[in-house]
Amino acid sequence: MVDGSAQRAAGEPAGPVNIAQLDVGNFPTTPAPMGVAGSKTQGAIAEGHRLANYVTGPWEVDPSLVSGAMTSGLVLKSSGALTLALAAEMASIPSGSSMVAGFHAWRKNANNAALEHTVLVFPDGEVAKTAAREFSDGAAAINGGSGSAHTIAGRPDTTAVAGTMELAGQPPVPRVTAVTAHERYVVIDSARSPDGIEAASAMVNKVLDLQLPLLDKFTPTDPAKLADLPVDATGLLARTLPIDISRATVNSRAVYERRGALHFQTDPVAAAQRWEKSGMTSQAISDGSVTENRDGEAAEQLLKDLVKEVRDKEQGQPAAPVKQMETNSQCLKLPGGTSGSPRPSAWCVATAGRYLIANQSGQLLETQQKVAAQYAMLMAS
Structure with missing residues (x-):
């Protein structure tokens, strides 16, 4: 666990989170460099x-x-x-x-x-x-x-x-x-x-x-140089909650620019409009996603826009936010058959400075812990 309080860049919204008090479960909170492809x-x-x-x-x-x-x-x-x-x-x-x-x-x-x-x-x-x-x-x-x-x-x-x-x-x-x-x-x-x-x-x-x-x-x-290709040229993937290899797909464990990331959005037209407003530059996809935006204010607006879309289009119902992150996170319970999940699930989003964190799993507590761990990981680097 990483001790200390989150530090925000000048001009970003206030509301620091005490990282030491976050419930991160057994999920990692320390960035891990990815290296090269290797094969x-x-x-x-x-x-x-x-x-x-x-x-x-x-x-x-x-x-x-x-x-x-x-x-x-x-x-x-x-x-x-x-x-x-x-x-x-x-x-x-x-x-x-x-x-x-x-x-x-x-x-x-x-x-x-x-x-x-x-x-x-x-x-x-x-x-x-x-x-x-x-x-x-x-x-x-x-x-x-x-x-x-x-x-x-x-x-x-x-x-x-x-x-x-x-x-x-x-x-x-x-x-x-x-x-x-x-x-x-x-x-x-x-x-x-x-x-x-x-x-x-x-x-x-x-x-x-x-x-x-x-x-x-x-x-x-x-x-001839494919094996030497960096897996994480931007460094953002190293700061994203890692996915278990048994759950990883060819699309995950990656950082995409805006056009690339749109291919994995439920509604790419709506996502493109949101990201244009937020100045989105990249998105890491691993265990959940981390989206980098222009600044903290833009990330907070993106959170509001995304929550509204998921609530309206996928019949999301309000759930408790992440503990100790009540001011910068929101969670929804989703019925089965939505957001790529055949069963009911919990979906949570949060801001960490200019980053938007999103995660989804079958249990609300697990999703909250993953978001908390992701927040700690971003703020530790």
């Missing part, structure tokens, strides 16, 4: 975390595309993970084994429109072109090859197939699957729209308009 696999995951910051979100193409699931944003660490992102006919291509890393994003709306957007990194441009051809052949074989070759206007480097997608209890929805080679990258899009093939094509065109310039700003890591 090619872990390096590919770290590269995927970096890449996420340069991947266009479907909501940027159409603000109604916000509905998703646990895999709405997904780091792809190897060719074996392609089955989680692509149709079976595309996931098993020979060149897939040479991919360095990737990221997959998808969202849908209430009208059955959806966009699945995948960005893959390859060792060089020639390998990427070969992989793109193989992905295109796989796209042509979807649904027994029932689709037809399709052209995306103004995209000579893009091959596409037009067809339909079967949805349970719904009429078939027009779909376009497109593959684009761009330097060391292959961008794969599957867009569906009840408004027809041209509407789906327009979605593909717009996502490429947004995506390709972003990739030109990304600096991929030399594949």
